[in-house]
Amino acid sequence: MAAHRIILFPDPLLKQPSRPVDRADAAAAQLLTDLTDTLHRFPGVGLAAPQIGVLQRAVVVDITRSTRREKKPPRHHGLIALLNPRLLRREGELVFREGCLSVPDFLGNVRRAAWIEVEGMNARGETVKLDTDGFEAVALQHEMDHLDGVLFLDRVENVKTDLFRRKNYAPRPPASTPAATPEAG
Amino acid sequence: MPRRLCYNQNMPYYLLTAAGPDKAGIVAAAAEILYELGCNLEDSAMTRLRGEFAILLIFTAPAKTSLTELRRRLQRLEKSHGLTVQLKPMKPRETLEPPRPQRLCLVTVYGADKPGIVYRVTRLLSKNGVNITDVTTHRTAAGTAKGAAGYILYLEGELAGADTDRLQGLLQDLGRELGVTVALKPVDAEPL
Numbered sequence: 185m186a187a188h189r190i191i192l193f194p195d196p197l198l199k200q201p202s203r204p205v206d207r208a209d210a211a212a213a214q215l216l217t218d219l220t221d222t223l224h225r226f227p228g229v230g231l232a233a234p235q236i237g238v239l240q241r242a243v244v245v246d247i248t249r250s251t252r253r254e255k256k257p258p259r260h261h262g263l264i265a266l267l268n269p270r271l272l273r274r275e276g277e278l279v280f281r282e283g284c285l286s287v288p289d290f291l292g293n294v295r296r297a298a299w300i301e302v303e304g305m306n307a308r309g310e311t312v313k314l315d316t317d318g319f320e321a322v323a324l325q326h327e328m329d330h331l332d333g334v335l336f337l338d339r340v341e342n343v344k345t346d347l348f349r350r351k352n353y354a355p356r357p358p359a360s361t362p363a364a365t366p367e368a369g
Numbered sequence: 370m371p372r373r374l375c376y377n378q379n380m381p382y383y384l385l386t387a388a389g390p391d392k393a394g395i396v397a398a399a400a401e402i403l404y405e406l407g408c409n410l411e412d413s414a415m416t417r418l419r420g421e422f423a424i425l426l427i428f429t430a431p432a433k434t435s436l437t438e439l440r441r442r443l444q445r446l447e448k449s450h451g452l453t454v455q456l457k458p459m460k461p462r463e464t465l466e467p468p469r470p471q472r473l474c475l476v477t478v479y480g481a482d483k484p485g486i487v488y489r490v491t492r493l494l495s496k497n498g499v500n501i502t503d504v505t506t507h508r509t510a511a512g513t514a515k516g517a518a519g520y521i522l523y524l525e526g527e528l529a530g531a532d533t534d535r536l537q538g539l540l541q542d543l544g545r546e547l548g549v550t551v552a553l554k555p556v557d558a559e560p561l
Contacts (some may be wrong), residue, residue, distance in 0.1 A: 191512075289510075
């Protein structure tokens with residue numbers, strides 16, 4: 185159990201590409217555990233290894249942590265923890281208002297694929313293939329972008345319609361308190 | 370040809386600017402006064418920056434209503450809501466929407482904050498004939514070990530005759546010099 189500090193913009197580390205994980209060894213499994221532990225301490229639905237200062241291709245996503253209230257709960261796989269995630273296929277598009285635990289107090293509308301198929305490796309070294317859509321697909325794409333040094337800031341398309349300052353300028357709540365708006369890592 | 374986005378050809382146009390500490394009811398209070406005066410809200414942009422709320426609003430008023438009367442009524446917002454209020458009659462040509470620009474661009478700049486980012490980027494753009502139409506900037510809390518705050522700048526502008534490739538190159542050079550990420554993307558705005 186080791187929760188980490190989250191690397192914040194403008195730390196140049198966030199712009200670095202990450203290296204593939206060679207083997208699903210104890211260190212790789214520990215990295216996924218650390219990412220999960222860290223995610224659970226913050227009001228977010230996903231986290232990528234560069235955000236805890238590790239330039240390796242590992243992400244975790246868990247949209248069940250979201251406090252969004254929707255009539256129909258979005259499709260989800262619970263906790264997704266992947267090494268070397270790779271986008272196999274994508275279809276459609278949707279625009280989603282995203283935030284990022286590494287870029288506090290700023291939101292932007294980003295266009296993403298509406299459906300994706302992703303392949304990666306789990307902590308036991310097994311190949312995992314999954315497809316998902318909606319919120320979970322957005323979160324996965326956001327986290328996978330981090331592995332290439334890409335922030336949602338790079339994907340905003342329009343000043344007038346796409347940018348939102350987070351309206352809460354009060355001191356951030358303690359890490360254990362969920363925020364009103366879920367953030368992808 | 371300039372397009373007149375005007376549904377009240379015979380009514381004079383005014384520009385209202387107002388800003389003050391944010392609280393619930395500012396927009397309603399301003400809209401109520403305009404409604405009672407028989408005015409028509411045309412285009413507006415209103416937003417909150419930190420604790421401050423600002424209104425930029427174009428409206429038309431009945432020809433019989435004097436500027437003095439409009440000012441008198443709108444200036445009540447100063448007492449009631451703590452706003453600074455300004456009212457400007459618009460000249461007919463100011464009410465025209467500029468001709469649809471041929472090419473728009475989005476410029477994104479972000480990185481560690483330092484003095485001069487906005488100045489250097491916008492000076493470069495203006496020297497190259499870009500007319501800026503929208504700007505949003507945001508300064509984040511310190512995010513590096515050295516204690517640097519982050520700065521995010523998005524702006525949209527009309528490219529006019531500017532050479533996009535050359536401009537992208539100049540912006541890249543400036544980004545390297547300032548140590549920030551800079552990108553210029555053409556914005557597609559086709560009526561579909």
